[in-house]
Amino acid sequence: MALVQAERAATLLRGLVPGLATRTVPTTTSGDTWPGPLADAGGKALFVKEVDRRLQLGEVDVAVHCLKDVPGDRPLPEGLVTAATLPRDDVHDVLLAPDASPVTTLDDLPAGAAVATGAVRRRAQLLALRPDLRVVDVRGAVATRLEKLDGLRPVLDADAMVLARAGLMRLGLTGRIRRVFPLDEVLPAVGAGVLTVQCRADDEAVIALLHRADDPRTHAEATAERAMLHGLRGHCGSPVAGHCTTDENGQLTLRAAVFTPDGTRTARASLHATSRNDAAALGTRVCEALLTQGARTIIDAP
Numbered sequence: 001m002a003l004v005q006a007e008r009a010a011t012l013l014r015g016l017v018p019g020l021a022t023r024t025v026p027t028t029t030s031g032d033t034w035p036g037p038l039a040d041a042g043g044k045a046l047f048v049k050e051v052d053r054r055l056q057l058g059e060v061d062v063a064v065h066c067l068k069d070v071p072g073d074r075p076l077p078e079g080l081v082t083a084a085t086l087p088r089d090d091v092h093d094v095l096l097a098p099d100a101s102p103v104t105t106l107d108d109l110p111a112g113a114a115v116a117t118g119a120v121r122r123r124a125q126l127l128a129l130r131p132d133l134r135v136v137d138v139r140g141a142v143a144t145r146l147e148k149l150d151g152l153r154p155v156l157d158a159d160a161m162v163l164a165r166a167g168l169m170r171l172g173l174t175g176r177i178r179r180v181f182p183l184d185e186v187l188p189a190v191g192a193g194v195l196t197v198q199c200r201a202d203d204e205a206v207i208a209l210l211h212r213a214d215d216p217r218t219h220a221e222a223t224a225e226r227a228m229l230h231g232l233r234g235h236c237g238s239p240v241a242g243h244c245t246t247d248e249n250g251q252l253t254l255r256a257a258v259f260t261p262d263g264t265r266t267a268r269a270s271l272h273a274t275s276r277n278d279a280a281a282l283g284t285r286v287c288e289a290l291l292t293q294g295a296r297t298i299i300d301a302p
């Protein structure tokens with residue numbers, strides 16, 4: 001998925017500068033090799049730090065990350081800046097089932113069925129919909145997760161799995177999707193479907209080029225979502241969901257929710273801002289609305 005994403009950014013840049021030559025440098029991250037549950041590694045920048053290191057060292061000039069994987073609770077690594085936020089892809093989470101299974105919705109799953117996901121946010125929302133489900137951990141690249149689901153690797157015994165539609169689209173695997181969860185059933189992660197592009201803070205030529213690839217709308221939506229998450233002191237592994245949209249008049253709406261891991265308690269808030277310039281303030285207001293409803297104790301629940 002990371003290679004497809006890097007290629008996407010490279011194609012965009014070549015479109016802006018005719019004749020520009022680009023080279024994609026594959027980099028294995030600790031997210032690919034981490035042996036334990038991803039939930040235990042929440043917020044540790046596992047998917048980004050080796051790539052950022054290469055950027056700092058000058059081995060590459062541009063880094064492309066899923067915004068979801070970039071920790072929001074700390075500054076970027078020394079000497080790096082975000083220079084572009086690319087137009088957002090789909091934000092929905094989807095249900096998948098083993099190749100041979102007839103399951104198409106959660107309702108098709110028998111009582112006590114096992115559903116695989118590594119994200120506490122997904123676990124909580126699944127259990128809110130179906131408290132009888134058994135949520136099992138899964139990790140690894142998307143293609144590997146699908147192989148596990150199909151039983152090709154005998155390590156995962158699950159009747160279904162939840163993944164982001166954006167990742168499956170990037171890999172050309174949307175044929176595996178059984179059901180798209182509507183946003184009022186499963187609210188996405190902060191930054192879902194957003195690619196963020198970084199470079200060195202002193203690399204003025206690259207900054208100027210990347211600025212032309214920035215999508216102001218996605219940029220503002222992501223700013224609102226991340227300000228909310230930051231206010232809650234959360235990260236991509238927190239039981240926090242948030243999704244900001246922009247309507248035809250440029251008005252922003254940020255919907256957000258926090259959950260206990262068992263899905264029994266939630267706090268929700270939805271607020272508007274009339275202009276993009278108020279995106280960060282919108283995030284802060286939604287955060288405060290959640291905190292007023294007891295978000296702190298909900299997030300910290302075991």
Ligand SMILES: NCc1[nH]cc(CCC(=O)O)c1CC(=O)O
Nearest residue numbers: 066068163164166167192193194
């Ligand atoms: N670390 C996992 C990760 N980071 C970003 C995506 C999907 C693309 C996105 O939502 O931006 C995924 C896989 C998934 O959640 O299914």
